[in-house]
Amino acid sequence: MNTRKNATQKILSFLQSQEKFLLLTGTYQFQKHVLALTIIFQNYPPPATILFRVNHLDNAISFLSPVLNLRKRPKPGIPIEVDSYSLYVDSMNPKTWWSSPLDVDIAVVYPIDSLDYDSGDNCVQDLIRRKTKKILLVSCNDDVDFGWVEQFNPVHVVFDAEEEKPDYHKKVLEMWKSKPLRGTGIDVSKLPKYARSTPERYLVKIFCRNCKCVRWAKLNAPYPGRTALRNAPMGKYTATCLVCGYVATDNYNWFR
Numbered sequence: 001m002n003t004r005k006n007a008t009q010k011i012l013s014f015l016q017s018q019e020k021f022l023l024l025t026g027t028y029q030f031q032k033h034v035l036a037l038t039i040i041f042q043n044y045p046p047p048a049t050i051l052f053r054v055n056h057l058d059n060a061i062s063f064l065s066p067v068l069n070l071r072k073r074p075k076p077g078i079p080i081e082v083d084s085y086s087l088y089v090d091s092m093n094p095k096t097w098w099s100s101p102l103d104v105d106i107a108v109v110y111p112i113d114s115l116d117y118d119s120g121d122n123c124v125q126d127l128i129r130r131k132t133k134k135i136l137l138v139s140c141n142d143d144v145d146f147g148w149v150e151q152f153n154p155v156h157v158v159f160d161a162e163e164e165k166p167d168y169h170k171k172v173l174e175m176w177k178s179k180p181l182r183g184t185g186i187d188v189s190k191l192p193k194y195a196r197s198t199p200e201r202y203l204v205k206i207f208c209r210n211c212k213c214v215r216w217a218k219l220n221a222p223y224p225g226r227t228a229l230r231n232a233p234m235g236k237y238t239a240t241c242l243v244c245g246y247v248a249t250d251n252y253n254w255f256r
């Protein structure tokens, strides 16, 4: 069972390890980021710069209030001092990033279900540029394709409500099952007919040399995320034009 105790132990050992990325999912909604932040404030060696990156700045106060006693809405660029920690808050909107420190020790991104393949990749690349030592990617809802996270080889920790609230756990799982998968970064309603029967995870846009235009193509593996695709050696990925069957190998040119 993915209990609080198990999740706590795994997050703690992640903090003490050489690993850089952690993916935290599970049915205990609104508790996962609380657990992660609480463990960080109790165990990460101070002094440290912590960055909390939220989907909308308006949510920051309610997301943080179970952990910290906040009176005012946090502002980007102005740290909240908590003992020997400086806590910065910004959002998943890149326009807020200019205000965040250039060096971050540890970042918590929440909820990552607000990100998709491209915005998720962008967000993590920004944290890497800030030399962030530990990056925790935390979900609220898991009815989303988190395939883009796999390129970072995260330690995956699951925190379910099963032990503490079994009925709630069941309800959340049913709710997720009843909805189509989100977060692939593709607007299905805008896909041309020829691409609709291909599973979204395999779709990528290429410049087809045969059709002489941009076409949707099918990858030979699930879309690994933009950075992984651009950095892959020639030949690892191929993409087949869904109109003419031309097989492309110029993976550094593809996008979604």
Ligand SMILES: [Zn+2]
Residues within 6 Å of the ligand: 208, 209, 210, 211, 212, 215, 241, 242, 243, 244, 245, 246
């Ligand atoms: Zn073609």
